[in-house]
Amino acid sequence: MKLAVVGGGSTYTPELIDGFARLRDTLPIEELVLVDPAADRLDLVGGLARRIFAKQDHAGRITTTTDIDAGVADADAVLLQLRVGGQAARNQDETWPLECGCVGQETTGAGGLAKALRTVPVVLDIAERVRRANPDAWIIDFTNPVGIVTRALLQAGHKAVGLCNVAIGFQRKFARLLDVNPSEVHLDHVGLNHLTWELGVRLGGPDGENVLPKLLAEHGDAIADDLHMPRQIIDRLGVVPSYYLRYFYSHDEVVRELGTKPSRAAEVAAMEKELLAMYGDPTLDTKPELLAKRGGAFYSEAAVDLAASLLGNGGSPVQVVNTRNNGTLPFLPDDAVIEVQARVGHEGATPLAVPALDPLYAGLIANVTAYEDLALEAALRGGRDRVFKALLAHPLIGQYEYAEGLTDRLIAHNREHLAWA
Template sequence: MKLAIVGGGSTYTPELIDGFARHRSALPLEELVLVDPDPRRLELVGGMARRMLAHAGHPVTLTTTSDVRAGVDGADAVLLQLRVGGQDARSADETWPHEAHCIGQETTGPGGLAKALRTVPVALSIADVVREHARPGAWIVDFTNPVGIVTRALLEAGHRAVGLCNVAIGFQRRFAAALGVPADDVLLGHVGLNHLTWERSAVVGGVDQLPGLLSERLGELAEEVELPAPLLAQLAAVPSYYLRYYYAHDEVLAEQLAAPTRADAVRAIERELLDLYADPRTVTKPEALERRGGAFYSEAAVELLVQMSSSAGSPLDSPAGRPRVVNLRNDGALPFLPDDHVVEVPAVFHDGRFVARDVEEVPVEAQGLVAAVAAYERLALEAAVHGGRERVLSAMRSHPLVLQHERAEKLTDLLLAENARFLPWAR
């Protein structure tokens, strides 16, 4: 298999390399290409990746390039991990919404809309190159936020794409550790939209263990997602930590106003990581990478790529058909949403496509929120593809964290002022 990683200069990449090295028997990579426009990052991350692979005895050929066309040429799969505008744009996304008394976050709310506007056109441009130069039938695995919106953009344009997030695998690993069972034995009832999900069950050997976990570890689970224990008890589910931006908006906003941005923290971590990557003595994944975020990213990516490469014709009840949580077309999985929307649910890879499987219901009290965010996502995609202030305003106003027209007007002006250099139609 040839795999191209677009955004391969990311400090995340050694996390992936570590996973590829540990799982080389399951994922037979022959060629790996890191594609990135930043030559310094390519040199540092590429050098680190080569040392890690050599240290692990992995025979894969690794190359680096700034040329997307050359990087994806002949690839069997392409992984997108983009951050258009870098940490500077992220820092802006995390601050300018405060001027209108909204949370600042890079994937949720006004900041998430800004990221979608910057990212979707770039992702579509790259996907067109993949369509023309990768192997016929090559898959795009999107890890680029906002994953739901970007994945739907790719699917709507006819690309063979699936979205990937590490939230579900993180819960799977934590539940497995609490239950004392292998992670792969835990089947999650993970349901919702990207960064708007709930764990409705945790099935081990045919028995749902989540009620027991909520009973015995309620305080611990609530602390982990930073939400009140009575909320989890009433929902009989564990919300993703991204739900805190909705369930505890004012508390989060107060915290944000009193502390540095996450982007500031990530900048410092990235400087430390790049220094480590430059050190020829560093041949394994640094511990500092755990503070970068993206826990279990490599595990999720490897599991997905293995399933895609080995089970194209497998029966749905085969071991290769074990569900993995991905972002894919709804097609009835959540009956209150349009079929062409993108949802985040368990699915199997069967006959060359992803099929939703064993999908739990969204909690009744949350269905309105999911429907509202889905409507926002559709409007956000329209704005990202077609541009125009009125489209941006419409998407902004529809977001449940905004709603008020005057607030939406102010936020739209702030967004465009901060992002005009990324949006040709706004210059």
């Protein structure tokens, strides 16, 4: 089995490598190729990756390359985890929207649109290379904004499934609070990527007992603290929203907060500098503890589980993924990409049935899906007017004056990445 990781020079890759090493029985990788244009970073990350495999007695071969075509050749699956423009572009996404009084964030609002515009054309080019190399290869997309990127891949006819670590993070947290094995916890996880709610927490399987009321009654304060939301809103909803709902439920508060501290991108950039220095130590053969602060907890476990299922090598039969709606949420078009529990196998992902949603959730999902339609159109076809319409449609923006100002700033800060600008 051969896997390729495009964006393999990421400082977070050792987390993925550690998961591949620990979970070799689930996903028996014979060859792993790390692909990245940044040769210096790739050498450091690749060296540590080989030492981690050796430390854990994994017999798989790890190679590195800056050549995408060479890297994906004959791969059974390709994992995408790239960041076009690096942390510098992310820093811009998180700062210039604040000038208009809007949230600065890399996956939602104006910053999320900027990332989509930079990313979609690059991902589609890579996907075409994968298809030429091996039409049967699966593409696992961990590149944000996952929903929009996965939709672009599926609309272009690629074999793709989107992946996010939010659901597995909740699963592991709830398992600790309930003192049970994570495999016993199943989530009624519904929404779009980075716009989801846990409507139920079930023990034993998708049809098991719903223990969410017990969790909220006994651990509501801890859950609310982790989400940086008031306990009151969690109790009133009776569900657990993802952290990203804070940008919607507390938008103005978050804008004020973001204006008083360094961007997350600046924090990550400083962390990455320190991590790369560690990776250069030839005696380091485990992932450093600092990596846990980098974000993406449990990403490796989710990636292994999904790849194993898609490649017919086991894996959990039901997983939370990003895949085509196909009538699951009847108020959305079939080609919308939703994030829900799905049955996953070598034929792909099929969403499980979802009960009728409260308008409180369905309305916001429909609104953001309409924005994603326009965002993808702007990413594929370009043009100032398409960017403006996408921004105007986003529920975190929605005002003509804001959309105009944000359009100008988005184009100015991303001109080098926009072929049409």
